[in-house]
Amino acid sequence: MKKSRYYPFERNRYFYGKLLTVRDFESEQKYFNDKRRMMNRLLHGSGVLTGLQVVAVDEKSVSVEMGAAIDALGREIVVPSPMTMKLSMMDGFSNNQYAKNVYLCIAYDEKEKEPVHAVANSSIRSDEINDYNRVLESYRLFIREDAPDPASLPLANLTDQTIVLYQDKHIRVLQTTPRYVNPGQLFEMKLRFEKTLKVGRVSFQYELDATRVEAINGKRIVFQEPQDSQESEYEMTVLLRADSTANVKATVGVLADGAALMVDDKQLELQVQSVGEIQIVSEAVKERLMSDFVKQSLEASLEAPSEPCVYLAKICLIQVGPTYVIESVEQVPFDEYVYNTSVMYKLSQASQYREETSGQFVTKSKVKTLAPGQKPELNVNYNHAISELSFDLGIPAGGGTGLAGIVSGYVDIPIEPFTKIAVSPFGRATKSFYSGEIVHGLGEGNVLIITSLEERSGDAFSDMLAAGDRVYGGAAAEVFKGSEFEPDAPEVKIGTIAYPQKGTFRIGVKVQQTNEPSNVRVRWWAYSAEMASAASGSSVGGASGDSLDEALSAMREAASAGSDAE
Template sequence: MNTHNQHTPPPYPFIRNRYYYGKMLTVRDFELEQAYTRGKIRLLNRLLFGSGIVSGLKVTVTDEEQLAVTVEPGLAIDQGGREIIVPSIQTRQLSTLEGFKINNFNKSVYLCLAYDEKELEPLNALVHSSKSMNEVMENNRTQETFKLLLRDRPPADEDLPYPGLFEQSCVLYEDKEVRVWFQTPVFVEQGSEFTLVLHVDKSPDSGAVQLQFETQSSRFVQQEEGEDTVSVIRFTEPSMSGRTSYVEQWTYRMMTSSPPEDTETFGIRPGSLRLTVGGKNKAVDTSLIPDLTIQITREPAGERILREYTQRPLHQALRQPEQDLIYLAKIHLIQLSDPSRSVNTYYIDSYESVPFQPCIHNPMLLHRLQRQGNGGPHSAKEAAVPRQPPRPPGRELRIEPILETVAAGQPPGLSAAYDQAAQTIHLKLQLPETEKPSGEYTTGYIDLPVKPSGLNPFARSEVIMREVVHGLGPGQVYVQVGVETGMGEDPDAASPSSSIYYGSSEVFKDTLYECDAPRLSIGTIVYPRLGTFRLGVKLLQAAEDDTIRLRWWAFRRNEYTQPFTLHAREAAAGSDTGSGTGTDSGEEPG
């Protein structure tokens, strides 16, 4: 509905009622009473707080196939200073919203929020005029509400908050597959740099995008090379990225020989634009692309923006766009053909927040952030400048990790070096080499099947022997064998109750650490030429289990180790204990 009543006076000069006894009040007087208060509030909202999202209004997709989205409760202020309140969660289908169009291609749409009014409580009203004496219906209340709608295009520069102060845009190419444009600042301080921001938006099913063009300016270049003032912009979409939106940045600086002029034209060199989508060239007429005008200032750009903002005429400060919208999200739609119904349908491929309108922050919150040093503005002047959205990561700064090794025993190190020319931080991590082991070794286990010896503890038990390949190859080795208890099916799985007994287990008898395995005698014979050893086990008491697990270790000394201290008597044979010792015997099997 039309939200502006034909009797509503202009916002200024402000006129209010003057009451006196006997004054006859009409509709015009009551409307003036409301307009006075409403106009003052909206004027302050527009000039003191600006426009944008105050709280909430987060958008989520609830059903991709049904095109259903949900908007959380929240508050926003449009550029007219009007408060827009969404009191409860709103779930809507995009196909039911104003602005939804059926096209035969994939597309991106923008979900927007707008102020609206709704008339309530219709009543019979007796109208006395020269035209009618009959009863007519009139609405008794007007409710301030909202509406959700869709737009196919992003807002133009003049429709954004603070037009002509921060950024200016130039559209290079636009069709149903891809939209390419770049932004530059409006004001640049003399002798300083500025950032060119390139935007590439594409439909989800479009091919890879490649772009190249040359910028033309007599004062700004990427790198100064003699008298050449042409800089090249190149963009190549990464393969298999799955993204539909890209933002890249290039830094331009002012040449030292620049004349002290107030404005500078920044544009595209004619015929230099090359654009391909999916390997197909796009025809672009560069003569239709307008140039941008950058204003060179002798003062810091922030101070110039503040001065331009405060010196604007009142009618310019209160300028309101034709469509005063709050852009909430950008939604990518995929078009599907349904042969059974001969219609085209869509589903939601992805979505993202669109911060065309910056958020409106509470002044007390900014003050607290300033006091705590957590990113708030550092001065009242900075707080007055509307905060721009953080720049997305681009080519300006990257981190290159470097891994180096140092000699064993040296302490590890971490250092960083900044290469300003390449805009790169070299992060170097130094790690010491692993010290060489004291010797080669291998390990393994054997499950030996044993039969219970019966009730007679003095029954003769057979000797169980097994030849094992230790894996270290031919040569002298030392073998150590122990008895494992409390182990599960997986020999590498640690268990709180697992233990390995080496040497005589009799020393732990009648203690908390008594061995559960039967007493046995273990011996080993090493065959250096074969790279094997023979393990012999003799039970000295009855065994309750059917198997006994033995863990063995084979060691070999090398040029980095000290020779093993091993007495010949200890290497000759095993002992009648819970485990056996090794041997360096050179005996070979017969």
């Protein structure tokens, strides 16, 4: 590791008559550069600021989009235009092995440009001397074929500790545990398996070697790569519980005896040396983590690799004959991002809003019609992603009264205007209109049908007062004529025809003379003695007089009026 000496800071002091040399001008630039880069490193961190997406252009080339980043020394890296390159042409790419994972990295670089004649040097040398007039702050792209040590990544050990359980050219097994937990706390240990695509199926079985930590589902840990999956990374979670003792250290690792890491039928030699350490603390974990962060020394905060870079992508390669092709590209595989304060503020607001509204949800309902005779259905679903509670209700065609063997419904019969029709002895013109066949849903056999005239006012105010619906039975039109309760519909007489073998019936209405088209709505109830007997547990057959009387009574009560009956 390299500690960058940005400090102590020195700046030029100017006075009249001061002789300025190259050293003075370089010191001027270094003063401002070092201060800015130190603040970049401490305030923002390192990683991708914006852009820099890596896209596979073809089977052997990738393109890096324009964007910006900050490296571990606080230096700005800017890609001003897209750059497309073949992997085989990049530094660090070797052609001796094609089935592998490689990492595309970007690093800060400086290039001299604009050669000019150096006047001062020509006085002491006879040949022509040139020097460069500008320094271009640029970048370089290169390939690393080995995955980085987890501890070398920015803020790697701030909240978690990641150790390597196994690593070779094709497989790496990592274990991640939290740095701090509270006594008795449940927490997760994560196992991550990284592999190349051409490697066979990976399985890992071992006994957990732990002190002051209990495995909830047993100490035997088993991972088996899915049969039909072709991924380069898998993650497994193991639930653990910390000891009840505070201010002690717990350890988690692999018991070497009996551990087996397999690729298909081949067992790999597992040499486990690393052990994860977890501190069991009494204070709040967040407070302890923040305390560690602000109390660390300046030198520790500015630590950086000797050759800092940002990992832009993990590129999975597979071998095809004597060459390779790009199978997939994973963006910023180690989550090296820099978020500015405005973004963090917006994200915190969005997170707070989600927490406040997490207990609220929207309800939606939908009603569908089922075939006659089917049982009613009710399905309730909750979509957690959009906080929506939906009710799907299915009602059999023909409705129902809630009584066994009785169903109810209505039919609208269109009435056309007429004048010259057969005249009755009283001199009034009349005409009959009929419905189509209606399926009552009680099956074949004799049924009892009762009808009534139903009327809706269509007045929103009346609907709010529950006075918008009226059902007239018997000779209601004649009885209520001239009163405030007189029906608005034409004066009608209602008749029914049943078809026992078909399980249907038809309704007809005889209407007095009318000059305007309209609809007559007829409410009907149908009763089957056989279905009522079956529902009550009695033998199927003809209904007794008592059951028929009870049905008639119930139907009349439901209709709230006398009616014509078949």
